[in-house]
Amino acid sequence: MDFRIVAHLVGMVLRIQSVLILPAMAFCMATGEQKSTRAFFITLVIAIAGFMLLGLMRYDAKRRMYIKDGFVAVAICWIVISITGALPFYLSGTIPSFLDAFFESVSGFTTTGASIIADVEALPRGMLLWRSFTHWIGGMGVLIFLLAVFPAISGGDNSISVMKAESPGPSPGKLVPKLRQSAKILYTIYISLTILQILFLRLGGMPVFDCVVNALATAGTGGVTITNASIAAYGSVYVDMVIGVFMILFSINFNLFYFMLVRNFSAILKNEELRVYLGVIASATVLIAVNLTGTVYHSVPQALRYAFFQVSSVASSTGFSTADFGQWPTFSRILLFLLMFMGACAGSTGCGIKVSRFVIFFKEAKRSLYRVVHPRSVELVKMDGKALDKTTVQAVNTYLVTFILLFGTSVLLVSIDGFSFETTVTSVAACINNLGPGYGMVGITGNYSAFSAFSKIVLSVNMLLGRLEIYPILLLFSPRTWKRI
Amino acid sequence: MNIIIVGDGKVGYALADQLNQEGHSITVIDNKLDKLNNTMDQLDVIGVLGNGASLDVQIEAGVPDADLLIAATSADELNMICCFTAKSLGAKRTIARVRNPEYSAQLNLFKEQFGLSMVINPELEAAREISRVLKFPQATKVETFSKGRVELVEVKIQEDAPLVGKKLMEMPSVISAKVLICAVERCHEVIIPKGGFVLKAGDRIHVTGESRQIAAFLGQLGGLKRRLRSIMLVGGGRIAYNLVRMLDEKVFRVTIIEKSQERCDALCGLLPHASIIHGDGSDTEVLESEGIAGVDAFVALTNIDEENLIMSMVASQMSVPKIITKTGRFNNLEIMEKLGIDTVINPKMTVANQTIQYVRAVQNSVDMSNINTLHKIVNGRAEAVEFTAGEDTYNLGVPLEKLALRRNLLLALIVRGDKVIIPGGKDSIRSEDRVVVLTNEYKFVHLNDIFQADSSEVEAVEYEGTLYL
Numbered sequence: 001m002d003f004r005i006v007a008h009l010v011g012m013v014l015r016i017q018s019v020l021i022l023p024a025m026a027f028c029m030a031t032g033e034q035k036s037t038r039a040f041f042i043t044l045v046i047a048i049a050g051f052m053l054l055g056l057m058r059y060d061a062k063r064r065m066y067i068k069d070g071f072v073a074v075a076i077c078w079i080v081i082s083i084t085g086a087l088p089f090y091l092s093g094t095i096p097s098f099l100d101a102f103f104e105s106v107s108g109f110t111t112t113g114a115s116i117i118a119d120v121e122a123l124p125r126g127m128l129l130w131r132s133f134t135h136w137i138g139g140m141g142v143l144i145f146l147l148a149v150f151p152a153i154s155g156g157d158n159s160i161s162v163m164k165a166e167s168p169g170p171s172p173g174k175l176v177p178k179l180r181q182s183a184k185i186l187y188t189i190y191i192s193l194t195i196l197q198i199l200f201l202r203l204g205g206m207p208v209f210d211c212v213v214n215a216l217a218t219a220g221t222g223g224v225t226i227t228n229a230s231i232a233a234y235g236s237v238y239v240d241m242v243i244g245v246f247m248i249l250f251s252i253n254f255n256l257f258y259f260m261l262v263r264n265f266s267a268i269l270k271n272e273e274l275r276v277y278l279g280v281i282a283s284a285t286v287l288i289a290v291n292l293t294g295t296v297y298h299s300v301p302q303a304l305r306y307a308f309f310q311v312s313s314v315a316s317s318t319g320f321s322t323a324d325f326g327q328w329p330t331f332s333r334i335l336l337f338l339l340m341f342m343g344a345c346a347g348s349t350g351c352g353i354k355v356s357r358f359v360i361f362f363k364e365a366k367r368s369l370y371r372v373v374h375p376r377s378v379e380l381v382k383m384d385g386k387a388l389d390k391t392t393v394q395a396v397n398t399y400l401v402t403f404i405l406l407f408g409t410s411v412l413l414v415s416i417d418g419f420s421f422e423t424t425v426t427s428v429a430a431c432i433n434n435l436g437p438g439y440g441m442v443g444i445t446g447n448y449s450a451f452s453a454f455s456k457i458v459l460s461v462n463m464l465l466g467r468l469e470i471y472p473i474l475l476l477f478s479p480r481t482w483k484r485i
Numbered sequence: 486m487n488i489i490i491v492g493d494g495k496v497g498y499a500l501a502d503q504l505n506q507e508g509h510s511i512t513v514i515d516n517k518l519d520k521l522n523n524t525m526d527q528l529d530v531i532g533v534l535g536n537g538a539s540l541d542v543q544i545e546a547g548v549p550d551a552d553l554l555i556a557a558t559s560a561d562e563l564n565m566i567c568c569f570t571a572k573s574l575g576a577k578r579t580i581a582r583v584r585n586p587e588y589s590a591q592l593n594l595f596k597e598q599f600g601l602s603m604v605i606n607p608e609l610e611a612a613r614e615i616s617r618v619l620k621f622p623q624a625t626k627v628e629t630f631s632k633g634r635v636e637l638v639e640v641k642i643q644e645d646a647p648l649v650g651k652k653l654m655e656m657p658s659v660i661s662a663k664v665l666i667c668a669v670e671r672c673h674e675v676i677i678p679k680g681g682f683v684l685k686a687g688d689r690i691h692v693t694g695e696s697r698q699i700a701a702f703l704g705q706l707g708g709l710k711r712r713l714r715s716i717m718l719v720g721g722g723r724i725a726y727n728l729v730r731m732l733d734e735k736v737f738r739v740t741i742i743e744k745s746q747e748r749c750d751a752l753c754g755l756l757p758h759a760s761i762i763h764g765d766g767s768d769t770e771v772l773e774s775e776g777i778a779g780v781d782a783f784v785a786l787t788n789i790d791e792e793n794l795i796m797s798m799v800a801s802q803m804s805v806p807k808i809i810t811k812t813g814r815f816n817n818l819e820i821m822e823k824l825g826i827d828t829v830i831n832p833k834m835t836v837a838n839q840t841i842q843y844v845r846a847v848q849n850s851v852d853m854s855n856i857n858t859l860h861k862i863v864n865g866r867a868e869a870v871e872f873t874a875g876e877d878t879y880n881l882g883v884p885l886e887k888l889a890l891r892r893n894l895l896l897a898l899i900v901r902g903d904k905v906i907i908p909g910g911k912d913s914i915r916s917e918d919r920v921v922v923l924t925n926e927y928k929f930v931h932l933n934d935i936f937q938a939d940s941s942e943v944e945a946v947e948y949e950g951t952l953y954l
Contacts, residue, residue, distance in 0.1 A: 067526065161526070177487075177510040177531040389518055 002069050004057060009073040009162075010080050011054030012146055017084050018047035020137055021130075024088070028126035036126035039092035047084055070161025072481055074143055075472035078464060081142055082106045085134055094127045099453055106460045108134030109142075110467035111349060113223030113319040113436030114427075114459070116449040120228055125209065128226045132216040138467065139220025139250070139349035140190050141166040148183035165472045167347060175258050189257045190349075194219040197246045204238040218246050221350045223319025223436040230321045230444060231309070240305060240322055244312045251316030251344030252277065270384050273345050273356040277315070280355070284311045284339060288332045295329050307332075314339045317351040319436030326443035333439060337426065340433045351434035351466050353403055360388065360396045402470055407432055410462050414455045427451070431462040486510070486848060487551045489576070491537030491567045492558035493520045495813055496582060496607055499833040500555055501530050503841055507928060512546045538566040540574070549575040553847070555840065557582045557605075565599050572600035578847065580840065584608050584723060603843055607832035612727035614835060615809055618828055619732070619782060622713050622807045623703040625689070625828045628860040630871045631900045631919050637667075637693040637860060637869055638703070641827065644686045646707050654680040662702035664694035665907045667897045667923045670863045673819070675925045677867075677895050691862055693869070693897050693921065695905040713781040713807060714738060719766030719796055720787035721745075721752045724811065724832070728784075734758040740775060742766040744787075767792040769799055782807040790815040794824065801825035818864055834865075845930050856930065857919060867925035869897070872932035874918045879933050886910030889937040894924040896935070 025040035065073075086098065086105035095101040100116045107114045108131055117123065123131075137145070143162045163179060174182040194215050201211040210226065217224050227233035231243055252274055259267045268274070288307040289300065297303040306323045313320045314336045325336060343352015363381045371377055380387040410428045417424070419441055426438030427448065437444045448459065465473045475481050486509045490497050493515035501511050501524060511530040514537040515521050521532035535542035537558065548554060554571040556564035561583045568579035580603045583592065592604050617627035617636075624638035642648060647659045653666060668691040669676045669684070676682070684690070692702060714737060718725045721743030729739050739759040743749045749763045764771040766787065777783065783800035785793035790812050797810040801824070809828045810821070821829055842859035858871040874881065880888055885896065885908055899906040900919040906912055914920055922935055929935065 174531050177512055177529070179529045181510070 002065070005065050005069045006073045006076055007054050007057050009143075009146075010077055011051040011057075013077040013081055013142055014047045014051040014054070014084065016142060016146055017081055018044050018051070020133070021047070021088070024126055024130040024133055027129050028124075031125060033124050033126045036088070036092045036094075036124050039088045039090075040126070040130075042091050043084060043087040046087065050084075065161060067161040067164070068475070068481070071165045071472045071475050074162055074165035075464070075468060075476050077143060078109065078468060078472075082109050082460075082464075085109060085130075088130055089127060092124070092127065094123055099456055100449065103448065103456045103460055104131070105134065106463050107431075107436070108222065108224070109138035110434050110463040111135050111138050111220040111222040111317070111351065112431060112434040112463045112466075113217070114431055114442070114463070115224060115436075115447050116456075118447055118449060120224075120226060123226075125226075128213060129209075131224050132213040132222070132226075135220030135222025135224065136194070136216040137220070139222065140186060144183050144186060147180055148187050165468065175255060185258055186254055189254055189261075190219065193246070193249060193257075197242065200242045200246075201239065204236060204242060206234065206239060210234075214243065215246075218243055218318060218320070219250055219349065221247065221250050221316050221318045221344065221348070221434075223313070225320065232322045237305060240309050243320060244309045247312045247316040247318045247320070248278075248281065251318075251348045251350035253345045253347035255347050272359055272384055276359055277345050277355045280339075280342065281311055281315055284315070284335055288328075288335060291329050291332045296323075296327075310336060311339065314435060315342065315350075316344050316348075317433055317435050319430070321437065321444045324444055326437075326439045326445070337429065337439075340429050340435050343433055353400065353433075356383070357396045357399060359383065360393060361400060364393050364397065399470065402474075403432075406462075406465060406470065410458055413458045414451070417452050417455050419450075427459065428462060431459045432466040434463060434466045486553060486844065487547065488512070488844070489514065489543075489546050489548055489551045489554045489571070491515075491554065491556045491564070492582075493517070493524050493532075494557065494559060496833045496836060497555075497557040498524060499837045500557060500840055501528055503837040504844065505530055507841060507844065509844070512551075514542060514546050538563055538570055540570060543567075543570055543574055551576045553578045553580065553602075553844065555580045555582075555605075561585050561588060565595060565601075568601050569599045578602040580605055580843070582606065582836075586723065586726060602847075603840075605836045605839060607836045608723035609727050610835040610839060611724045611811065611830050611832035612731060614830055615724070615728050615784060616731045618809060618830075619713055619716070619737075619807070621699065621703055622782065623706060626862070628862070628869070630693075630858050630860075630869075630898070630921055631905075634696065635693065635898060635900060635905055635921065636696050636699045637691060637862070637921075638699055639689055639691050639862065640703065640706065642684055642686055642688045642690060643707060646686070648684045648706065649686045651684055652680065653678055653682050653684070660702055660705045662694070662698045662705065663907060664692050664698050664702045665897055666690050666692050667869070667895050668863060668867055668925070675863050675866050677893060677923065677925060689863075691867075691869075691923075693923075694907065698905075712736075715780045716740070716782045716784065717742070717772075717775065717777060717780045718784045718786055719743075719772075720785065720793075720811075721748050721761070722786060722788065724786050725784075726752070726755060729756045729759050740780070742771065742775060766796055772796065772799060777805065778803045780805055782809065784809045784811075786811045788813070794821070794826070797826045798824055834861075845928075848930050863925075867923065868928075869921060869923045870929050871919055871921045872929075874914050874916055874920055874932055876916055877933075878914060878916065879936055880914065881916055882913050884911050884913050890935055891926075891937050893926040894922055894935055897921045897923050 021040055021044050025037060028036040028040060082102060082105045086101040089095040089101035089104055090098050095104060103116055143166050175185055176182050197215040197218060198211045201215060213226050256268050256271060256274060285308045288311060289303040292303040292307055293300050309322045310325050341353055342358060343354050344350020346354045346356045360383060367379050367381060381393050407428060411425055414428055415424045423440035423442055427442045430436055430438040441450060442448055488504055488509045489512045490501050491514045493513050501513055505511050505528050512533060513524055513530050514533045514535060516536055518534055521534060524530060525532045533542060533546040548571045554568060554576045556567035558564055564581040568581045571579050579601055581601050583604045584606045595601055618624060621627050621638055624640050626639035628637040651659060666678060669678050670689040716737055716739050718741045721741045725741055740762060741752060741759050742762045742764050743752060744765050746763055749761050752761045762775055766772060777800060783805045785796045787793055793810050797808050800808045808826060809830060810826050811830045816831060818829060838861050842856060845859060846856045856870055857873055860869045862869055896908055898921040899908050899912060920932060
């Protein structure tokens with residue numbers, strides 16, 4: 001691994017971080033939150049000092065960045081950004097323990113929304129804004145932002161490895177030949193959709209601050225809110241529907257929005273992942289609504305309303321809630337639990353294993369079964385009308401197995417704390433899938449503060465594993481990564 | 486510009502690499518996934534898998550909105566179909582690689598019928614390059630401007646050369662030829678020298694001037710004295726064929742060593758004046774028995790880089806005065822220099838440069854003041870560009886000493902009618918002049934790019950190019 005390239009990238013990320021802090025800091029100054037302003041200011045100074053120091057390192061711009069460098073750099077950048085992102089919480093005294101502040105920050109940047117704060121409403125508004133803002137940044141990816149802003153971050157054309165490491169899905173690619181252009185298009189779509197959502201929420205009569213904060217949290221499919229009761233606090237069908245629909249919009253492949261812009265509608269219609277995703281959401285909504293009618297809610301429309309919101313929230317890995325779904329019948333709870341793992345579409349801000357991986361996995365499974373009966377049959381695994389490369393199929397299988405292994409290991413590690421079976425399993429599932437709330441103690445009325453320091457670290461790593469799709473973080477744990485060759 | 490390249494082979498990759506560096510948006514089409522993935526990992530381009538001649542694949546790759554499609558697969562016929570399809574889909578311009586010499590007579594027909602804007606032929610270009618170097622054997626590289634009237638040669642200064650230790654401004658006292666040393670490569674640095682620059686042995690200098698003057702300069706510089714007469718070629722492929730056809734049979738005695746009996750038979754019919762030897766050129770015995778020790782020039786042209794390198798080292802051992810080596814993939818000039826290999830011909834780079842020249846020219850919508858020729862020199866780190874000045878060129882008729890030119894460029898030559906002028910401070914650019922500019926910093930598309938945007942600096946910058954003349 002080339003440490004210089006990694007250091008260079010970390011420096012760049014700190015530079016971006018110092019800019020990203022400014023909106024929240026300005027807000028605190030404007031509203032006169034002195035403590036928060038001071039905390040942001042110190043963070044700013046630290047970030048600037050950090051990139052100046054790293055800037056002193058000799059760096060050869062002509063060095064090529066190889067895939068490994070890119071992956072490791074992305075992982076380290078995310079850890080660095082989480083640490084600096086935790087500083088405002090810690091320095092302002094909002095969260096007294098640094099580990100808790102780090103957990104909160106990781107949960108923010110990885111768009112998880114798992115919180116250790118019991119009473120959100122007591123937090124200074126500047127901190128609430130920062131929390132949602134970390135979702136927004138983490139949703140599309142810090143390094144992709146970097147790609148959009150800087151001409152070539154390093155190693156000239158090899159920055160593609162950074163994009164590969166940060167953007168979700170089995171085979172991330174570019175929209176247009178130039179990487180920088182692609183990154184710009186993605187961010188333009190992202191920003192436009194966010195603004196659109198703010199406008200829609202404002203039309204529903206939500207206060208401006210709430211509109212912004214909730215839109216930022218939806219865009220990143222994060223899920224932190226500024227009320228203890230999450231979205232239920234607004235008690236409005238309109239707000240439920242706006243947020244419910246936008247959660248889905250942000251969890252479908254952004255390439256499709258681009259296709260829409262360039263009027264390539266056939267590509268959207270051909271997209272199998274989208275069809276499967278919407279199909280799953282629709283059927284899960286109906287099934288849960290049927291399950292809820294009569295048991296929790298009296299009328300069908302009411303059951304549909306809550307079922308739709310919750311399905312959309314869980315499938316998109318956002319984690320908002322309009323009802324305490326931890327108290328729902330077992331069938332609904334298990335269905336939602338399974339949806340956590342399915343996750344969103346590739347190339348979106350959503351997390352989880354990704355719909356496209358499951359589509360490929362099921363097709364491959366079907367083919368394998370068919371071959372048991374017809375050993376000589378030749379059949380290709382196809383997606384969107386195109387044959388998939390064998391290595392892609394294999395990578396999907398490996399990914400699933402690795403994911404399950406990591407999930408199991410983490411559950412075992414967290415179980416040392418001795419909480420209930422439900423709490424232990426769902427806390428890990430909610431973190432590794434970047435959802436946020438689970439069941440039991442970590443349900444929407446609870447939080448993660450009771451876990452031991454060790455479990456909090458395990459869960460933080462889980463969140464990073466989920467957001468960066470395992471490999472960049474796993475690479476950090478491989479001793480070979482830390483050798484020069 | 487949106488450029489689509491069909492065929493991700495050696496030439497396709499080199500084109501994608503070079504054009505990507507020029508800042509264009511590149512889409513590469515190939516039917517091999519591995520190659521595409523590799524290219525996408527290395528370069529900031531996008532890949533489309535499929536047959537580049539098929540309509541669906543071309544539409545997916547965005548050919549209808551493309552400014553240029555370059556078909557560089559290994560099959561001439563496929564390339565032409567690609568271009569034909571692209572043209573009918575609405576691609577603005579197309580370039581095809583056509584290298585079969587049998588088609589050379591009907592190239593104009595192809596251009597018309599298939600709508601080709603240009604035909605590239607790496608083997609033919611490589612042969613041209615070799616023939617130029619054979620004309621000036623002291624030089625390691627020869628490029629031409631103004632349809633061959635002006636040359637730009639690269640020469641390595643030997644220990645005993647009269648220029649060693651001299652300042653550039655003292656050059657006229659040593660060598661009488663009217664030429665301009667426009668770039669010096671020393672310790673892998675490219676320097677655009679000024680009058681006070683002192684030359685050392687081992688420098689690679691780039692010299693430009695009229696052909697006759699260049700010949701005189703090289704003659705006085707020392708090194709190889711006699712003209713080359715006997716040439717040994719190993720590898721009887723298309724380059725060898727094109728090259729032998731270019732060489733004057735009354736002057737050169739050519740021996741071609743070729744491995745394949747079939748090809749030998751074909752060459753015998755095609756090239757009656759050359760002696761064709763059936764044998765493996767990578768076998769030192771064969772080279773020795775065919776008299777490698779006595780030849781004036783040795784040219785390694787097989788398709789395998791390693792063989793070419795080894796043969797050239799053998800030739801170097803035998804003290805063959807002039808050795809020319811063709812390479813395909815291997816392109817590390819520093820290592821090759823250490824091995825005693827001076828002149829390296831890389832067909833893919835040659836056509837890549839030719840294509841860039843074309844692309845820069847069409848980028849420029851103005852018809853006059855266009856790029857005529859572009860040569861990348863010093864391993865691509867500097868470029869020499871020839872423009873034609875037009876009515877819209879700024880500062881026509883203004884003496885150069887009064888002009889604010891950008892730094893790190895050199896106005897090397899002005900060709901006016903039959904006259905080749907090495908410009909001094911009193912000279913000026915006139916309309917219809919051909920101007921050769923050398924730079925190691927910018928990518929010019931227009932002659933006006935050489936002037937500083939901010940004219941307030943006029944006083945501050947003096948014209949430094951030819952102070953030593």
